[in-house]
Amino acid sequence: MSGQTATSQFNFRQYAWSQFKKNKPAYISLWILGVLACIALFAPLIANDQPLYASYKGHTLFPAFSFENVYELELENGSVEKIQLDIAKWKQMKLESVLWAPVPYAPNRSDYLNSDYKSPSGEQYFQTPTGEIIDMPARFRHYLGTTEKGEDVLSGLIHASRISLTIGILSMGIATLIGLVLGALAGYFGDNKLRTTRGQFYTFIVGLVLAYYYAFMLRGDMLSDAIGTSGAALLLQLLVSILIFTAVCYLFYWIGKLVGKLPLLRSTRNIPVDSFISRMIEILISIPGMVLIISIAAVAKPSIVNLMLIIGLTRWTGIARFTRAEFLKIKNLEYIQAGQSLGFSEARIIFKHALPNGVAPALVAIAFGVAAAILIESSLSFLGVGVPPDVVTWGSLISSGRQNYAAWWLVIFPGLAIFVTVAVYNLLGEGLRDATDPKLKT
């Protein structure tokens, strides 16, 4: 490193960014990722069998943007025509003018004329509004073929990108939250920095048990009833439970302060934060991820949210280890000592001062983690474990291609989609590692 950059003007973030930009593959993959994210975000506008704009019997309609599912159109002769948006056969309706989505098909919707695996280059048919059956016009071709039930593969791919990216990003979001907090605590406090009185320690443990008792055990029936009713009800009940839990914990925290003043209970002891968290990490990594995730996914109800939670709750170990290692270094630096001598609270030092500086190595783990999460999701949906059967994903498309090897387009295109997404995240991870770790520069 030249002497110029090592002056007080040196800004690590700018340096890392400039290093990252020099890494062309990583920089390009950032752009590809942006495009993928846009596709996922605007999937309903890119691939939809309802027109973006249509003019029908004198009415101007925007079906793809509509929040209601039923249009009630007053006709000139006074009668009312009802159109149910999601099952209407828009392509067979006599529309005066119309603007279709770039891919005029929805996933999960059968095009019966083109069912039974129509190849991208093969013959496809189209029914005109007048009822004739003609060769497929270029505008309505299934450019990536169809499935057995006549669903458009391209539309399925576009909508499945939402699932893959959400699972990848949200599950890693959960994992990052857990990993950063636990890693920071383990690295910062170590085994003998967090001290408390014996009285407070035991009181707090009793408090935890009681908090669990009042928040979750007493409300167990209510919570399991809420699971049956709706997601919103469950969320509400969970929120109440968490509130009770926090309140009881807080109460016992203060009671503990008082108990700690009693004789005999006044002596202090260390809380082995690091040992505890490290043991937790060790347990999680000693169970092969796929087997663990499959086991849990088999017990839990198949749903995208559950899958996200399972992946998030099991894949935080890498992030926690990196953060812990970084915090072991950081905690001895001068600015932390300065903070301590100024009397800042531990929480402020950890989360406000140390964490922003210790987050770089975790970023690398997160990028690789997203790639791994997407791989796990697609493998699971390929196996049909943990994902609801009616959701179209990249993995489930490939799995449907296994029924009929002649339908190569069902395997190749989703496979390429997974490959590109995973590769982009891996490249990103490598770029971040090279940019943030000056040691690797030779």
Added chain:
Amino acid sequence: MLKYVLRRILVFIPTLIAITLLGFVIMVSAPGDPVERMVSAAQSGGEIGSQTANQIEQKKFWSKKLGLDLPIFYFSLNTLAHSDTLYRVYDRNERNALSRLTSEYGNWEAIAAYYSAIDELNSAHGSIKVDSTMAMGYSVDKVKQDINQSYFESSALKATYNETVINAKLETLSEIYSAPYMTILSDKLDIVKEKLEAVRQTATPWRVFVPVVNFYPNNQYHRWIFGDGNWVTGKGSEFTKGVIRGDFGTSYRTKMPISEVIATKIFWSFFFTMVSVVLGYLVSIPLGIQSAVHKDSRFDRISSIIVFILYSIPGFFAATVLLMTFANPDVLHWFPASGVEPVRGFPEGASFFEVWSGRFPYLILPIISYTYGSFAFLSRTMRVSMLEIVNQDYIRTARAKGLSERTVVYKHALRNALLPIITVFANIFPIAIGGSVVLEVIFTIPGMGNEVFQAIVNQDYPMVVAVLTITGVLTLVGYLVSDILYAVADPRISYSK
């Protein structure tokens, strides 16, 4: 060194316990009633109570055999209102109903009395002899039908906890019992109503808010781990010898002992993992060395790109494409599409060579799919660790001494660069036992991974948990072995602290 190993083993024990706990929690929280799954649900018809009595016997037997008549864990957190013997009610729905009733009224004794009153009403159905004298001039069929309905309603009452539903059911029963031939049962129903009234009168809801901790030395977890005999020697066990002695219980699906199933399946998983790892090491070590030594050469760049691409291709996609291309009658039919040997098997007394040459075409595609993943991973690891080594001072010294490039690379650098590769060896054990689930399913390999998948599809949770636990334990062993290997291979690492 010995001290280090001993200390590692000590740390090993809590981790081991945690892994068994994790598996146990998954098994206990699995949906569905295991007893229900074991009892073949025979349709009850004909004589009232006869077949159902048989079913109840069977349920009791299985709940004893599976250990479900025991409390779950060494201790339990409970409310003062709830009975700590509730787990003895073997029917899951009835247990749930009783628990909810207790949460509402808080007086277990009264609720238990109410429950046994319903029980008596229920069993009274069996003792009724339907003949013309009993029917008192009504049609015998009508009487039988009434009794059937009454039995159905009163059985359902046991699993009901909602107040309005209970009232409605009691109402229905009273209506049925208004017929003169039902007097025997209506007496019993009066008792039930009386007890229910007592429950409502003596309600003590405050008891629900008082926590109680109970301890149970004999419980489901203990039984699962140590068996139901003597927990040290395992003598006198009736149903299970316990996980600690390799008995993982009975598979729901095949009704066979899980350890036997695993013993028959483990070979193929182990075979494929070993072959792929050996092949992976053979290819990736020279490749990693070459690209690190000639860093930024054309060879390095191209091989890095290829390795990176392989690394990002999902295994199941590669396997499907391979099958689609090389095991597809429409394209190239070079290899069979599934299994590890011909379906008809081998003739009696086939030699070792004959058997393996017969299997050979079946193994090619799986081995390719297994290998390329580990190959990509290993070459990347090898390249990075070699890159770190070649910049070290002692390598420069070796070159300065005038040693040949070959000696420098293969004698001085390689030895140290191999260290990170040793760690990878630790992962072989768990992969071998868990198998690559996806690949085994795609190629229909009769190994552990396929077995886990089948177990999941058929909700055979003991099997899933058994594999989970075994894999966890073997990974721990793998880590221990690789740590020791590391210490042996690298004298700089000292474990005597």
